[in-house]
Amino acid sequence: MxxxxxxxxxxxxxxxxxxxxxxxxKQFLTLMGDRSMIRSTRDRVRPLxxxxxxxxxxxxxxxxxxxxxxxxxxxxxILGEPVGRNTAPSIAxxxxxxxxxxxxxxxxxxxxxxxIQQEARFRQLVVxxxxxxxxxxxxxxxxxxxxxxxxxxxYIEHDGMAFDEYNILTVRRFIEKPPLEDAEDMxxxxxxxxxxxxxxxxxxxFMESVERYLPELYRGxxxxxxxxxxxxxxxxxxxxxxxxxxxxxxxxxxxVLPAEIGWDDVGTFAAxxxxxxxxxxxxAAKGHAIFxxxxxxxxISEGPVVxxxxxxxxxxVATKDAVLILSPERSQDVRxxxxxxxxxxxxxxx
Amino acid sequence: MxxxxxxxxxxxxxxxxxxxxxxxxKQFLTLMGDRSMIRSTRDRVRPLxxxxxxxxxxxxxxxxxxxxxxxxxxxxxILGEPVGRNTAPSIAxxxxxxxxxxxxxxxxxxxxxxxIQQEARFRQLVVxxxxxxxxxxxxxxxxxxxxxxxxxxxYIEHDGMAFDEYNILTVRRFIEKPPLEDAEDMxxxxxxxxxxxxxxxxxxxFMESVERYLPELYRGxxxxxxxxxxxxxxxxxxxxxxxxxxxxxxxxxxxVLPAEIGWDDVGTFAAxxxxxxxxxxxxAAKGHAIFxxxxxxxxISEGPVVxxxxxxxxxxVATKDAVLILSPERSQDVRxxxxxxxxxxxxxxx
Numbered sequence: 001m002x003x004x005x006x007x008x009x010x011x012x013x014x015x016x017x018x019x020x021x022x023x024x025x026k027q028f029l030t031l032m033g034d035r036s037m038i039r040s041t042r043d044r045v046r047p048l049x050x051x052x053x054x055x056x057x058x059x060x061x062x063x064x065x066x067x068x069x070x071x072x073x074x075x076x077x078i079l080g081e082p083v084g085r086n087t088a089p090s091i092a093x094x095x096x097x098x099x100x101x102x103x104x105x106x107x108x109x110x111x112x113x114x115x116i117q118q119e120a121r122f123r124q125l126v127v128x129x130x131x132x133x134x135x136x137x138x139x140x141x142x143x144x145x146x147x148x149x150x151x152x153x154x155y156i157e158h159d160g161m162a163f164d165e166y167n168i169l170t171v172r173r174f175i176e177k178p179p180l181e182d183a184e185d186m187x188x189x190x191x192x193x194x195x196x197x198x199x200x201x202x203x204x205x206f207m208e209s210v211e212r213y214l215p216e217l218y219r220g221x222x223x224x225x226x227x228x229x230x231x232x233x234x235x236x237x238x239x240x241x242x243x244x245x246x247x248x249x250x251x252x253x254x255x256v257l258p259a260e261i262g263w264d265d266v267g268t269f270a271a272x273x274x275x276x277x278x279x280x281x282x283x284a285a286k287g288h289a290i291f292x293x294x295x296x297x298x299x300i301s302e303g304p305v306v307x308x309x310x311x312x313x314x315x316x317v318a319t320k321d322a323v324l325i326l327s328p329e330r331s332q333d334v335r336x337x338x339x340x341x342x343x344x345x346x347x348x349x350x
Numbered sequence: 351m352x353x354x355x356x357x358x359x360x361x362x363x364x365x366x367x368x369x370x371x372x373x374x375x376k377q378f379l380t381l382m383g384d385r386s387m388i389r390s391t392r393d394r395v396r397p398l399x400x401x402x403x404x405x406x407x408x409x410x411x412x413x414x415x416x417x418x419x420x421x422x423x424x425x426x427x428i429l430g431e432p433v434g435r436n437t438a439p440s441i442a443x444x445x446x447x448x449x450x451x452x453x454x455x456x457x458x459x460x461x462x463x464x465x466i467q468q469e470a471r472f473r474q475l476v477v478x479x480x481x482x483x484x485x486x487x488x489x490x491x492x493x494x495x496x497x498x499x500x501x502x503x504x505y506i507e508h509d510g511m512a513f514d515e516y517n518i519l520t521v522r523r524f525i526e527k528p529p530l531e532d533a534e535d536m537x538x539x540x541x542x543x544x545x546x547x548x549x550x551x552x553x554x555x556f557m558e559s560v561e562r563y564l565p566e567l568y569r570g571x572x573x574x575x576x577x578x579x580x581x582x583x584x585x586x587x588x589x590x591x592x593x594x595x596x597x598x599x600x601x602x603x604x605x606v607l608p609a610e611i612g613w614d615d616v617g618t619f620a621a622x623x624x625x626x627x628x629x630x631x632x633x634a635a636k637g638h639a640i641f642x643x644x645x646x647x648x649x650i651s652e653g654p655v656v657x658x659x660x661x662x663x664x665x666x667v668a669t670k671d672a673v674l675i676l677s678p679e680r681s682q683d684v685r686x687x688x689x690x691x692x693x694x695x696x697x698x699x700x
Contacts, residue, residue, distance in 0.1 A: 304670065305671065307687040307690075309687060314664075316675060320671075325656070326660060327660035330659045340657075
């Protein structure tokens, strides 16, 4: 009866182009500090769960990159999906592997591309959730206290205290990415958290829920475990469903731990810019930059020196083969450039 | 009695950094069209003067680059200066070489980093100047009709018609880079031209003037021609003086041909930007650029794709190892970045 970590690393995000590329998505970027996002995710809970008990689910194209980022995770613990089928199949695939060797194990599921500033506090919450799961059973989520009516996240509504000893609340319902008005109401009410996509559960209980709520997925996984050599035929046929929608919204014993842990999904360049230190003229740089009489400029360079003369309110990302220059409030629109490159068939830049 | 071309290619300008570098100055850049500035300079007068009659004076470090740009110019016609000593020593060195083989030759001197749009008209003026020099003797300059009170150029004041048959005027005086007020007066008067730095003269007459007005230079050159193996000792000791100041301002028979030839010294990125075609949103690109909801942006790239989202009024220059982003009216300040790189000893970027 051990504790296990499952890291979800299937993202193919385009919001960080040109830093991120089709073959080098966000989870492998070093956006903060000196380690990739996926490496930071693993290292953050390494005091709790060792590499032998770590599994990673990623795209087939990224298996080698995951190995490079997490060299001490056993090679056969890195599962490569032929296609992405959302989070329920990913988690269930890893859970089925864990169940075979440790049917009573407890599992922590983490996305691979988030930032958490208060790591010790986060680890304490993980320990609380795992202890509660092992004592009481159930599904545990980590609820981020919202700071603004974000429409890009899912929300979790709580329904009062579940386990006094851990400050764990009962979940009433999950809400998918809401319209702005609903988000404003939810933030004002104080009854809602952001859904961070992190989960804790006992592996047996999870697999029972898959069997009950997602029987088609369960049958597919059973076939996959029996005949792993048929991965390329079986996996694409699995139902495409999220763990939130497929399991969490249907199970009755779902809980949330209020998590004030300095969480940020760093989903856009603007989010990244908030975390960079600024000089007196409000300029910030990651990489080599020179600011001459410029203000409120953020420069991120993977190599080229980026120089500014007499400009303000800019966000610049530079690599050897692509430079992106945008107004700071336009970081959601990076995909428009990626789209233009796709249309022009400049695939070497994607 | 042939006609000769001397190209001055000693410039080490920093105003086009990061396109120009210490080892790759402006005369070797392809700022317009598909040929380097020096190659365009030569090709423009190739119908008049063939490569065997062409000489180039450049820095020792640039001799190989000149050969690469002008492969059909005889190798020993490319003179490499150990140090720059301004234009009089450069021109006199080439003139001394020409005089040895063709004492009655006529010489056209051209800087290597200017743009001339009306090439046929320019060639006609060169022919006029050479004919006049061969008939009447004297020193011939090409006066650009000023379009604005530029303080970065020298001016030439004329004194009425010299040779009716060629529309050639007598020069009264040369004026070095003037204060703005003087420049405004000169442009308003209609008596002044910009000095384009191009000259025509008979080589014997020029060398006599060097002997008369710049005897120290003449003695040095005589020594250099006698003992070319002592270049590194002799050349640095030559007097540092411009042809304008050393010869033209002192000679009595100096003439100017009014030259409406679409001349531009393309001295800054702003000057370059004026010559690029613009789209409906006033964006212009040389190299691969993508504009998304952006206006009045100029992009020059030597390789990286440069993308813009929601920005306006910018000038961007991108190379593999350096990106420069400036406000369009700040192109005189590029040296500030070069200076900062020097101070930080980032010599590989200079």
